[in-house]
Structure formats: structure tokens, C-alpha cells
Amino acid sequence: MALVKDVARAAAQRALDDYWDGTIPVNPARIAMDLGMNVYRAYLAEDQSGMIRKLENEPAEIFLNANEPPLRQNFTCAHELGHWFERRSQSDEEYSFVDHRNATPNDAHEWFAEHFAANLLMPTREFITAADRGLSVAELSDYFVVSQPAIRNRLRALNMPYGGR
Template sequence: MYSKCDIEEKARKEIVRADVEGIVPVPLDRIARALGYEPYKFEGSGDVSGLVDYENKRIYINGNESPQRQRFTLAHEIGHAVLHPGQRIVDYRRNIDAPNTPVEREANQFASELIMPRERFKSAWRERGGNVYRVAAYFGVSHAAASIRAKDLGMELP
């Protein structure tokens, strides 16, 4: 298991490695490609959100989900590729929304750190007066993802 600090550092390293520091919304496809993975959308059932195909170096994302959900899922799958290389994990929507294993919680934490880096999030929160909808739009994430990130960082929700 990784600590939150370890996960934050690993996410930061991937942002630096992909040369996307300061770009918002974070271009996740560039991060995936810097890791050697190609993102692919599939038209599947609503049950499966994504998975990493380590052998063929592809990250599959459910194209039927909202753009915000697709972004979070891609970041989550990048998290698996970085934190849990080689582990075959199929991510069902319910597991991403309510992670019930340490591996899923770590991938969610990584996704949050990657999409909404701590200091950038705090600045955006202040600049937007704590309006979670405006912050979510800025990062290209759902209201729920921005709310969870704010709570995790100790930001006061209205």
C-alpha cells in the first residue's frame, strides 16, 4: 500500500515527465502516451468503466459515459498502470464510485492528484470563491469529484 504522500509524488512525477505542468485541464492522453499507453474508447455496457491492457499497452475507457467520467476513469487507469503494474484489474463503475479495496482507493487517490493537483486545486478554489461547480468545470471533472477533492484537502464546502 502507498501513503497519500507517495501517491501525490508519483502523480506529480507523471505530470512532469509528460511535460504538462500548469496545463488545465490536464491532458491525460499525453500522460498515458508518455507512459507508453494508448487510450482507447469502447462502446460498452454501463458496468465497465475502464481497464488497462498491459500486454498491448492500451487503456480502455467506456465511451458511453460522460466526458467528465471518462477523464476520471482514464486518470484512474493511469493510476493502476503506475501503482499496480501488471495487475489485471477491470474497473466496474461501482468500484470507482465506491472503492472497496486498497488498490481501488489508491487508483482513485492517484486520479484526483493527477487531474486536480493539490496546489492548483487550492488556487482554483480560492479564485472561484469555493464554488464547486466552477472548480469542477475548470478541471473538467464532475461536481462529485471536485467535492470529494475539496473535502480531502480540507476545503470548506458551502
């Protein structure tokens, strides 16, 4: 049986292969819209980063907290897109996920979405190439439009040293 992180990585790679235009930073909102989803910036509850809602016979809707910085909105959008890819693989026609700020993934759905988002926003080949150029964590963060903790997590996931840069 495959690990959730491996299934999420494969799903993110399929999304990149099928919907990504090859430019960095990856634009998850553009991918979502190309897939027929609606993406909104909305004023959500203070502890909510975003949500996805899919009703039967309706396009999925992704809501991003307009009060959060663009880096967070970008990752949240990719995370919600991960939920969509996972539920689509299960042929689910109706579902909803709300993602809370600073929440630790506590089930397989959240683990999938987190790993999917990291792999989507920081494609492996491009990430390794950028890191091998000697870019600092801050420079990688700016380049991929993700937070510095996301960069550090990606470096660890790829078993790449970062020396606390």
C-alpha cells in the first residue's frame, strides 16, 4: 500500500504535467480555474485560511482568506486544490473542507492536501535546481512564493541540506 505522501506527490505531478504552464511560481488559482473551479478571496473567520466546497452537479469553489498574506493564500489555494484531486480520485461529487490557520494535519485528507500543495508549488526538478544554485531559504521563498517554513519542509522532504540559511 502506498503512503499518502507518495500518492499526493504523484497527483501533484499529474496536475503539473496536465495543467502547469511551466513558469515559476506555479499559480494554483490558474490551475483551479482551468479545471472549471471558482476561486474567491473572501473574509473568512479569523482562524480559517481557506476552504473548498463541492456540491453535486456544481463546480468546486475555493475560498481564500483575504486577510492573509499572498504567500499563505497561494499555499492554501494549492492545499484546497489537493483536496479536489483527492476527492476526484474517489469519485466524490459532494464534499467540503475548511482549513484552519496553524492547524496540524490530523487525518489522511489533510496530509494528502499538504503534501500535494508542497509538490505542486515547489516542483521537484525546479526546486532542486534552484537549491543547487545556492539560493538561501529566503531567496527560495521569494522564488517559489511560499513561506520559509514551507521551503525548509521541502528541503527536509527531499533530504537536502539547508544549514539553517
